[in-house]
Amino acid sequence: MVSKFDDRRERLKNELLEMTSLVEAGIRGSMLALVESNRAAAEEVCRSEGRINAIEMAIDQLAIDLLALHQPMATDLRFIIASLKINTNLERMGDLAVSIAHSALGLIDGPNVKPVIDLPLLAGLVQSMVRKSMDAYVAGDAELAQSVLESDDEVDALYAASHQRLVEFMQLDSANVKPTLDLLVVIRTLERLADHATNIAEDVLFYVKGVDVRHNSLAQRLSGQNA
Amino acid sequence: MVSKFDDRRERLKNELLEMTSLVEAGIRGSMLALVESNRAAAEEVCRSEGRINAIEMAIDQLAIDLLALHQPMATDLRFIIASLKINTNLERMGDLAVSIAHSALGLIDGPNVKPVIDLPLLAGLVQSMVRKSMDAYVAGDAELAQSVLESDDEVDALYAASHQRLVEFMQLDSANVKPTLDLLVVIRTLERLADHATNIAEDVLFYVKGVDVRHNSLAQRLSGQNA
Numbered sequence: 001m002v003s004k005f006d007d008r009r010e011r012l013k014n015e016l017l018e019m020t021s022l023v024e025a026g027i028r029g030s031m032l033a034l035v036e037s038n039r040a041a042a043e044e045v046c047r048s049e050g051r052i053n054a055i056e057m058a059i060d061q062l063a064i065d066l067l068a069l070h071q072p073m074a075t076d077l078r079f080i081i082a083s084l085k086i087n088t089n090l091e092r093m094g095d096l097a098v099s100i101a102h103s104a105l106g107l108i109d110g111p112n113v114k115p116v117i118d119l120p121l122l123a124g125l126v127q128s129m130v131r132k133s134m135d136a137y138v139a140g141d142a143e144l145a146q147s148v149l150e151s152d153d154e155v156d157a158l159y160a161a162s163h164q165r166l167v168e169f170m171q172l173d174s175a176n177v178k179p180t181l182d183l184l185v186v187i188r189t190l191e192r193l194a195d196h197a198t199n200i201a202e203d204v205l206f207y208v209k210g211v212d213v214r215h216n217s218l219a220q221r222l223s224g225q226n227a
Numbered sequence: 228m229v230s231k232f233d234d235r236r237e238r239l240k241n242e243l244l245e246m247t248s249l250v251e252a253g254i255r256g257s258m259l260a261l262v263e264s265n266r267a268a269a270e271e272v273c274r275s276e277g278r279i280n281a282i283e284m285a286i287d288q289l290a291i292d293l294l295a296l297h298q299p300m301a302t303d304l305r306f307i308i309a310s311l312k313i314n315t316n317l318e319r320m321g322d323l324a325v326s327i328a329h330s331a332l333g334l335i336d337g338p339n340v341k342p343v344i345d346l347p348l349l350a351g352l353v354q355s356m357v358r359k360s361m362d363a364y365v366a367g368d369a370e371l372a373q374s375v376l377e378s379d380d381e382v383d384a385l386y387a388a389s390h391q392r393l394v395e396f397m398q399l400d401s402a403n404v405k406p407t408l409d410l411l412v413v414i415r416t417l418e419r420l421a422d423h424a425t426n427i428a429e430d431v432l433f434y435v436k437g438v439d440v441r442h443n444s445l446a447q448r449l450s451g452q453n454a
Binding site (some may be wrong): 017022050053054056057060061063064067068070071073074077078081086088167171172174177178181184212214215 | 281288340400404405
């Protein structure tokens with residue numbers, strides 16, 4: 001027999017996975033909109049926002065019910081806290097996918113600046129981080145979560161190189177300014193999506209290992225500095 | 228006599244207020260760095276990041292102890308959940324202040340593009356939202372929290388107008404591109420700070436009123452649409 005606690009915990013996890021699917025579809029759809037000038041794909045992404053927001057509220061309520069009705073301890077408590085934090089991250093990620101879809105709609109009618117950078121490469125890295133961070137959550141896999149933290153550096157490097165190329169392209173001709181600005185916002189948004197996947201991986205490590213891995217070296221430095 | 232629960236709850240609140248002071252000093256310092264080309268102020272903001280990160284971890288631990296040791300219900304439970312969420316927002320806000328300070332350092336040596344927009348006006352609005360959202364948290368003041376939500380529209384409008392002016396300025400001369408891009412990032416960061424203050428105000432409303440005010444109209448629409 002499954003206890004009420006296990007049942008609610010399972011529902012919490014499944015709702016987060018449903019939300020993850022929507023976020024992944026949002027990133028995929030907004031990239032399709034950008035790369036193939038697919039207006040319908042962008043509009044579909046914009047429509048998913050309401051569904052993601054509704055699930056976010058349902059997940060918070062499930063987590064609060066779990067805390068209030070079952071008073072969980074240790075790993076169970078950390079799992080719920082991590083789920084609450086992951087929930088917030090996924091909702092923001094949904095918003096960011098919608099914001100890319102909006103940029104895509106703006107870029108469809110303008111001059112084609114997209115070939116200046118390798119957008120699919122950057123987007124592919126980010127999508128892989130999102131997938132791995134949530135796989136790590138489901139499996140409670142600390143090693144997989146750790147690998148997400150390492151991918152973030154790769155994304156940062158690719159972002160910096162793409163940014164540099166786009167700035168140079170803007171400086172060539174003032175007609176390039178507006179569309180290139182839109183594309184700069186897109187790559188910045190992809191970089192923020194990667195940051196959220198990193199946050200999720202850190203939340204997984206906290207839940208699985210019971211240690212806070214955020215700001216590690218900084219915290220060590222500070223513990224020597226402060227009273 | 229003060230109970231152990233009340234004592235821990237008070238410490239949680241005070242740590243969040245300490246973090247708020249650091250975030251406010253960060254925004255103030257980064258603006259001083261920008262507007263008065265004050266390099267020392269920017270460097271001071273960059274140094275505060277470690278302290279903010281350490282407090283973030285301490286607050287999470289305090290909240291988890293409160294949940295595990297006292298199994299709070301109703302308003303107390305909502306207060307702790309809201310504090311956890313506010314903690315995450317404040318840490319991001321600290322990061323954003325540091326990012327403005329970095330932009331300021333980059334802008335000090337370049338051509339002066341700042342007079343193109345009214346930066347102190349935008350920053351002042353954002354600072355007022357941060358202050359009000361945390362005053363609302365301390366006082367449990369729903370009305371004050373509500374007023375923060377309304378200010379966000381004002382910030383969005385001012386951001387949009389400033390963005391438009393900066394894009395036009397970039398188009399005038401390719402020498403304007405780089406410094407103006409830095410300033411575009413700054414106003415976008417201020418707009419994100421306002422979003423975080425809005426998130427905090429929503430968390431306060433959830434804690435005080437026991438209702439989730441996020442995505443209100445959307446959730447209503449969806450509840451009619453979905454099974």
